[in-house]
Amino acid sequence: MSAGDPPGELRVIPVTGLPEVTRGTDLAGLVCDAVELHDGDVVVVTQKVVSKAEGAVEAVDPDDPLSHKVIVERESVRILRRRGELIISETRHGFVCANAGVDLSNVEAGTAALLPEDSDRSARRIRDGIRGRAGVRVGVIVSDTFGRPWRRGVTDVAIGAAGVQVVLDLRGTTDAYGRELAVTEVALVDEIAAAAELVMGKSTGVPVAVVRGLDPAVLVDGPASVRDDLLRPGADDLFR
């Protein structure tokens, strides 16, 4: 995972039994009440509960399965593809995903959850809240479920991060044969989000997981940002 010593074992721990999250819920407090965190843990929180806690939820017509499409259009700055009801767009935050991240699952009937206004800031708030409350230095990732071209199915990826290196830059490191590595940037937070999804599931109501045992060097105190560091600028992108 990092360029140094062989890594040790990793644990991916579901945080179960959390109460219902509503507007104003203190997510940091919720997590600290539910699980004993250690320095170096990375806490992965799904977008859905972050959006609910932040009130990023809007009313839709429960009898019209397409009524949220108005919100999708509004949240998009650029439509990349349309097919039937599916819209792949770039959101105003810069994410390229289906339906601008607006979705109807795991929210009350008649409502749609939007992406958080600034999911890096959401992650920072939770990180700072955990530090203040439990006195531990953790990383926080806000995760969401995105599709991708060329491969079927969805995986969880990071849409916000705090306290953890977003991308591992391996430039200058060498492989086992001493050759400089060609692949120089690993999307660390996306791999952590994917690992966390394995214990979360889509229907089991586990919106938080803890990843324990990462190289302590991936924890950072300085700024971390999915939007700045992980989203590929349009001009660099061969598929936009």
Next chain:
Amino acid sequence: MSAGDPPGELRVIPVTGLPEVTRGTDLAGLVCDAVELHDGDVVVVTQKVVSKAEGAVEAVDPDDPLSHKVIVERESVRILRRRGELIISETRHGFVCANAGVDLSNVEAGTAALLPEDSDRSARRIRDGIRGRAGVRVGVIVSDTFGRPWRRGVTDVAIGAAGVQVVLDLRGTTDAYGRELAVTEVALVDEIAAAAELVMGKSTGVPVAVVRGLDPAVLVDGPASVRDDLLRPGADDLFR
């Protein structure tokens, strides 16, 4: 992760201290000698050692950093994008990736590793070998490191699988509010490959990891195939 009971904790275990892999190496034997496997484990093996063991390695001019491009062109059935030295193509196996999966890292100078001829078959051989040798029922994933549009950095994904559900089909399952899930297919093997990469690293020489604690229901005895079940057919793909 599955649609049933809340999942338990997952462990991601690096398999360290493996000897050098060369043409003809029995990977199943190597893994069984290095780690005690349990029923239900998923063993993730990187493409590089699979290709080496299968002899999917070709000579290139060590003084010409572009000499492997001839192999890249030959392994490609369709070029999607070119920029400078970078080629994004569809390989003859159906993968869309950079440089047709041909790469020069973690192989001897003067050689390039190609993708395995049939990475699902590679996974099956290792799975069967482990079953024969250790008597345990495991899943096997062959992983590789791919980039993706829109987001910087690479993540590990599955290019072959045996004994494990490739895609979790959640159709007919409901969310915590009883609403039928809109996102119905989770690319399980890609998430497992990403989790495994977190303990492997690119330069630490850990080519195998074990993921322990997955829902036993994701292990399957019947056929599993990344190429058949996870690769999106060109006609379905909005970005090809």
